[in-house]
Amino acid sequence: MNKIKEVTICTVCTDDDILLEKNIEIINSQNKSLKIFWIVVLNKERNEKFLNQEKYPKDVLFVNGLPRNLIGSIALHHSIGLNISKEYIKTKNVIFIDPDFFLLKKNIILEVFNHMNKKKLSIFGTPWHPKWYTKYRYFPCSHCLFVDLNLVNLNYLDFRPIKIVWDKQYSHLNQYNNNWSLIVKIIIKFFSFNKKIENFISFMLFKRTENCFDGDTSHRIFLLKKDIFSKYGYFSPYFSIINDWLVPIPWSLNRFIEFFLPEKLSYFPKKKNYVTFKNKLGDYISSLGYESFFYNNKIIGLHIRGHPKRMVKKRNKKEEVSNLQKIYKDFI
Numbered sequence: 306m307n308k309i310k311e312v313t314i315c316t317v318c319t320d321d322d323i324l325l326e327k328n329i330e331i332i333n334s335q336n337k338s339l340k341i342f343w344i345v346v347l348n349k350e351r352n353e354k355f356l357n358q359e360k361y362p363k364d365v366l367f368v369n370g371l372p373r374n375l376i377g378s379i380a381l382h383h384s385i386g387l388n389i390s391k392e393y394i395k396t397k398n399v400i401f402i403d404p405d406f407f408l409l410k411k412n413i414i415l416e417v418f419n420h421m422n423k424k425k426l427s428i429f430g431t432p433w434h435p436k437w438y439t440k441y442r443y444f445p446c447s448h449c450l451f452v453d454l455n456l457v458n459l460n461y462l463d464f465r466p467i468k469i470v471w472d473k474q475y476s477h478l479n480q481y482n483n484n485w486s487l488i489v490k491i492i493i494k495f496f497s498f499n500k501k502i503e504n505f506i507s508f509m510l511f512k513r514t515e516n517c518f519d520g521d522t523s524h525r526i527f528l529l530k531k532d533i534f535s536k537y538g539y540f541s542p543y544f545s546i547i548n549d550w551l552v553p554i555p556w557s558l559n560r561f562i563e564f565f566l567p568e569k570l571s572y573f574p575k576k577k578n579y580v581t582f583k584n585k586l587g588d589y590i591s592s593l594g595y596e597s598f599f600y601n602n603k604i605i606g607l608h609i610r611g612h613p614k615r616m617v618k619k620r621n622k623k624e625e626v627s628n629l630q631k632i633y634k635d636f637i
Contacts, residue, residue, distance in 0.1 A: 309418050311340040313396045317386030319348045319373060321404040323622050324609065327629065328404055329361065336414045344393050346370040346386040366393060378471050384464035384522045387447060391459050401450040401464070405609040406431070407629060408449065409637045413605050417451050421538070427456035429538040431608070434596040435580055436549045438572040439519040443579065444530055445539045446523040448608055449598075461526070461533050468520030504553040509562075513570040540598040540605060541581045545591035586636045593628055607632070 314332065318325050325345065333341055341364060348370035370389055376382040387401055398418050408414065421429050430445030440446070447464050518524065526534065550556050552572045563571040574580060581587065581599045590597040596608040609625050 309339065309398055309415060309422070311342065311396050312336075312398045312400060312414055312418070313342045313344060313394050314400045314402060315344045315346070315387065315390035315394065316402050316404050317346045317348055317370065317383050317390070318404050319382070319386075321622070323626055325404040326361070327626050328402075328407055329365065331633065332408055332414075333362065335409065335411045338412060338415055340364075341414075342366070342396065344368060344390045346390050348373060348382055348386045350374075368393060377474070378466075378469050380466045380522045381469055384447070384466060387464040391462065394454075394459065397454045399452045399454060399459075401447050401452070401462075403448050403608065405625070406449045406606060407609075408606040409633060410600070410603065410605040413600070414451075417600070418453070421451060421453050424536070424538070425456065426453070426536050426538050428452050428534055430540065431598050432539045432542060434542045434549070434608070434610075435544055435574055436551050436596075438552065439515050439517070440521060441518050441524065441527045442568075442574050443539070443576060444527050444534075445537060446527075449540075449606065450523075456536075457533065461529055463525045464523055465525060466521050467524045467528075470521075501553070508553055508572075513566075513572070516572065517569055540600050541579065543584060543587035543591065543597040543599060543604070544580045544582060545588050546582075548588070548591035548594075549596075586632070589636075590632065595628075604636075 316325065316328075329343060343362070343365040345365060346368050350372045368389060370386040371382065373379075373382050376385065390401070400414065402408075410416075417429055420426070428445055428450060430450035431448045432442060432444060433440035433446050433448075435442075452459075452462065518527075530537065544550075546556050552559065554562075554572075559572060563573060563575070568575050581602075584599075584604070586604055587597050587599075590607050594610070596610055597604055598606055598608070607629075609629070
């Protein structure tokens, strides 16, 4: 078994400065047996002020990415930043991670890479959380992705999405449900007088066809899983039925229906032991709107995840750091 002494961690920072600073602090303190090199791609306007870089450890390399308004798509903007970071990697063990994904378990980096080494796994990481039913399943994504470059060529890691979803300014160009027939659209329109009924009918009968593959970040990598990434592993996402079930169909009713349906038409993964349930810390993290992940029946980290907050209100990142510190202090 190759002895692992150093690791490179790649991330992208747009306006996550306060979260990034805390992330570097926690990961470095919890993995002291390793030499950690950070590559931070700054996806900012050139004249934007970044936190004083002198505050960061010497092994943090800041690299210029691309301004957001130059791209026009959040997912594409972030994934291009991840692709840029690849140019500066010099170690064989690499982690690609979101600035708001926190690995809390002590020595988890060495533990995972040793497991990968033993099993000859080229990649290992967090899958898309099951609440996002349109994403692929049973395969890691870019939120936290461990990579062994002894087993896979870095060129195969192209994080760009396949389907581009444009920002608000150009959102009218985004196409949804474009495969629905005229009859389906008429049925949905008929129930539009009541939004709850309309949503129930849509999700019960028609939106199931949108499951499992929407072309978001990392989907190019997912397409290579049979040929290039045939040996891989993933953490277990934690799921709180109360907080994480977002589909407008009662949980028990949907589970009964999906017992008779194939994976592609199911909003919730059918594979047994894929998801972790019933954990006090997991429930608390889900109640905050965050996502947690388990490894060997123990929580290893959490993803604060900007997307759901972006839909409902402006994120309060100072509050997010405060919540993180509480979790770290009280549970970890």
